[in-house]
Amino acid sequence: MNGYFRTENLAVGYDGNVLIRDICLTLEKGSVLTLIGPNGAGKSTILKTITQHLAALHGTVSVAGQDLASQSPRQLARQMAVMLTDRIRPELTTCAEVVAMGRYPYTNLFGRLTPQDTAAVETALRQVHALELAQQDFSTLSDGQRQRILLARAICQEPDVLVLDEPTAYLDIRHKVELLDILRSMARDKGTTVVMSLHEIDLAAKASDCLLCVRGETVMAFGPPEDVLQSHAVEQLYDMEKGAYNLLFGSVELSRPQGAPQVFVVAGNGCGIPHFRALQRRQVPFAAGILFENDTDCQVARALSEHVICAPAFSSMTSAQFEAAAAAVVRCSAVLDAGAPVGELNRLNGQLLSFAREKGIPVYTRYPESEAVHG
């Protein structure tokens, strides 16, 4: 029996209908767990069951060895705070008052705020960089500001476990990063255990200690991001038939053009990526080569084309690879020179361009002839 936050054989669902069963999680104190998965997979249902908004259909959720279902509402409120997706619009309420509601489980019958409570409000506001909003009416805020105030409210509740349902929704990229930074620092400095759901897999992989892939009757995978996100895990999780998710970059490529290659792109050193994407936008099938396997061009080209001629990293290209590339070139109606520098190891790429010209295949380049170095 170890682990600070545990769920044992948890089954969740509505009205007695089990949506997801056998959820077994174990988290250390001060770690961050992120639930990822497609819309409607049940991320919110799991979170609501953890926060006891929904009764567990089977199994338990426990924090520090104590079953949450057996705790009084006040005890639970001191242990766990939430940030929900509910759109709230309290009227004539300042941000400081909204944040102060987080002190609810600590104040007396009349909700009187002691100086200590007010200081906690101030600290929470400062932590989300929103102290200047304290006296502003909550209903006048932008979405990003609202999320920060609601996070401050949750912080103010001084929880051991913080549960957030899609906290980055409605936020722009800067505020997403800020919010995740705040959550990480809470986990690191105060030992707050964070459980949340995110749509951004790249951010989830970077911000979390553990990922939980939610899809289907049971959860698909649980563990550290590097273990969970293996080669095609994301495509499987989200049922992506078109397009590709690059784990290394955390970026998405749109659907691959279908058909026989019409254009051959001579690329390398990242110069090819804009060309690959431009061809994808026009849905022109293309081949690319010769690319070293450690080249960023190789990552994107493989996502967008089935016809990529690759060479192992750190060794010279071989004549066999040249033959394969040349065979692909003659089948294409045009060659695109991405303008990659040609050096000792990729000498054959230069020869490939000369070969195309000899065969009378037009070679296009964005760069003046003099700047492109041909070997």
Added chain:
Amino acid sequence: MKDKIRAVPADAQPTIQVRNPVRFITVMLLLAGLLLLGLLLNVSIGSVAIPVGSVFRMFWDGVRYALAGLFDSSAAERLQALVRTSTESQILFSIRLPRLLLASVLGGALAVSGLLLQVFFRNPIAGPFVLGISSGAKMVVSFTLIFLTRYIRNVSSLALVAAAFIGSLLITSIVLLCSQRVRSMSMLLVIGIMVGDICGAVTDFCITFADENDIVNLTNWSMGTFSGASWDHVKTAVCLCLLGLLAACLLSKPMNAYALGEGYAKSMGINIKVFRLMLILLSSLLSACVTALAGPISFVGIAVPHITRTLLKTSRPSYAIPAAFLCGAVFCVFCDLIARTVFSPTELKISTVTAVFGAPVVIIMMIRRRQSQEI
């Protein structure tokens, strides 16, 4: 509860202020002053004008004898004598004083009842009159007055309140059942108005086919008026309404948190079911008192809480409840003064006056809300 690493030291001195009581105190003093002015005007103005000086003298004697009467039976006789000595004192003690006390207490009760319903539905346009609750109370009270008086000579004011309470709860349950089906507030209001109309129709039906003798008391009452107030009514009203006010104040802490929505409220440790039940019972009790003792009164339940919140510039229930009570008292005392004196000797029904002053407030509020929602 185990000790936690607190972010805030116990002796922290916050630099921000979450709540500012200065405005609240100012508003309360202003309203108290207005109420005093209203009471004075009300006792002295009328078909028989009583100079303020003699009002004070008689009132002082009355209070003195009434207090002495608690210990000494001869003082009670002197009180009776005082009341009977002159027409002025008879008007003061038997007509005007109970009437204005009833108007102020019931006005306050109606405002608080409306405020509770607004918290419940999280919408400032809810109120006992628009949701049909007053009409439901009126219906059951009419039944009681028509059919019960055949068997019982004098129906006590407490029995009337009980009847009105049953009617209020009946209609509230119907409206609540409907509210689970329809999510939009405007639909709920339409349902409330319809249900109210049905109750009105049933009431009219009963009155039409009832004996002339049975409805003598009814016609006056069913229009809504503070005339015919007796000390018995005042006693019942003061006891029940002050009890209701106190209970509402005790609920102000969860009411504040409830404004953020059920999800957040539950996460802060509120038992939602019990809390919602308490709100409905309290609001029904308060509006039942009003309907039983003065008949249905329109617009006070919506307009007064709104005026109060605008004055206070906050919707925090622990400030808004006592202020709404005072404000409702002021509103009704002045409205009753107008109803009584402007077209004297003809007396207007109280709803005529409250509608003239209350309805524009509601219209302005709805227009403003529409604007702020569009921004």
